Amino acid sequence: LAGYLARARGVLADPERIVVCSGFTQGLALICQVLRGRGEMTVGVEEFGVMDHRRIIDGFGLAMVSVPVDDAGARPEGLDGTGGLVLTPAHQFPIGVVLSPGRRSQVIEWASGTGGLIVEDDYDGEFRYDRQPVGALQALAPDLVVFAGTASKSLAPGLRLGWLAVPAALLDEVVAAKTIVDRHSANLDQLTLAELITSGGYDRQIRRARLVYRRRRDRLVSEIGRTSPGVRITGIAAGLHALLELPTGRTERDVLERAAARGLAVDGLGEYTTSEHRRRPALVVGYGTPPQHSFTAALARLSASLSG
Numbered sequence: 001l002a003g004y005l006a007r008a009r010g011v012l013a014d015p016e017r018i019v020v021c022s023g024f025t026q027g028l029a030l031i032c033q034v035l036r037g038r039g040e041m042t043v044g045v046e047e048f049g050v051m052d053h054r055r056i057i058d059g060f061g062l063a064m065v066s067v068p069v070d071d072a073g074a075r076p077e078g079l080d081g082t083g084g085l086v087l088t089p090a091h092q093f094p095i096g097v098v099l100s101p102g103r104r105s106q107v108i109e110w111a112s113g114t115g116g117l118i119v120e121d122d123y124d125g126e127f128r129y130d131r132q133p134v135g136a137l138q139a140l141a142p143d144l145v146v147f148a149g150t151a152s153k154s155l156a157p158g159l160r161l162g163w164l165a166v167p168a169a170l171l172d173e174v175v176a177a178k179t180i181v182d183r184h185s186a187n188l189d190q191l192t193l194a195e196l197i198t199s200g201g202y203d204r205q206i207r208r209a210r211l212v213y214r215r216r217r218d219r220l221v222s223e224i225g226r227t228s229p230g231v232r233i234t235g236i237a238a239g240l241h242a243l244l245e246l247p248t249g250r251t252e253r254d255v256l257e258r259a260a261a262r263g264l265a266v267d268g269l270g271e272y273t274t275s276e277h278r279r280r281p282a283l284v285v286g287y288g289t290p291p292q293h294s295f296t297a298a299l300a301r302l303s304a305s306l307s308g
């Protein structure tokens with residue numbers, strides 16, 4: 001896994017500092033536990049993100065500071081006294097932008113200046129379709145960044161397999177937190193993943209999945225472009241989701257109702273933030289979800305929900 005992460009994501013990871021865990025979800029919980037144990041009280045989160053992650057942070061009694069997200073990614077401000085900052089640098093979820101080189105320097109400066117810890121949520125880092133993926137932020141400052149990866153996009157979310165590349169100074173605390181919750185992740189799962197990586201099967205799976213998801217994204221872009229020219233698909237060509245900005249006059253609620261009536265499960269951007277957002281109303285569409293045989297039909301239903 002350390003070798004794979006170095007090769008695929010540029011992570012500086014010593015195998016001794018990798019903690020396999022039950023997805024990013026558990027990885028985040030372990031880090032929260034450590035931060036809390038160190039007496040930290042607040043964590044920075046991106047203005048848009050997965051609400052379950054906020055519930056986890058909140059569940060550990062940590063308050064949250066919301067950092068704004070613009071076209072250059074998260075803007076690290078208002079973080080005085082904050083002990084951690086959770087980011088999605090390769091592909092902001094769900095806005096879909098990359099953390100710019102300038103911002104990468106800024107967040108590292110923040111961490112080195114304050115002793116704050118950055119959690120790099122690299123949930124879909126292998127899936128970039130227009131160019132080589134941006135390497136891990138962790139490589140810039142492996143002592144300040146916990147790199148967190150997952151098999152949820154590359155293999156399947158039901159596996160509950162993820163990993164943390166942990167700064168040396170934090171390792172004992174992370175291992176202690178993991179030991180308390182479930183001792184360690186199942187050996188059979190870990191050995192199977194190791195075998196998949198060493199046999200080259202994991203690389204093949206990533207290449208195959210990248211092709212499938214890229215085709216799906218291309219089909220989504222062309223179908224929506226053809227049927228709903230007023231809808232703008234934003235964010236980089238990456239990952240398993242796209243942000244569809246709605247034309248003037250359309251609300252998220254209205255389109256979501258139309259989608260639900262057609263049996264489609266898509267989300268409004270509003271479901272990924274805690275305050276009223278000021279961006280254009282938008283849909284967050286996960287194009288990895290429908291089985292292959294129903295993808296065409298799902299796309300047609302999405303088009304119908306957006307037009308008329």
Ligand SMILES: Cc1ncc(COP(=O)(O)O)c(C=O)c1O
Nearest residue numbers: 023024025093121123150152162
């Ligand atoms: C932003 C983000 N982070 C992390 C994950 C992965 O979480 P887990 O590894 O717990 O399945 C997801 C979803 O797959 C996600 O959307």
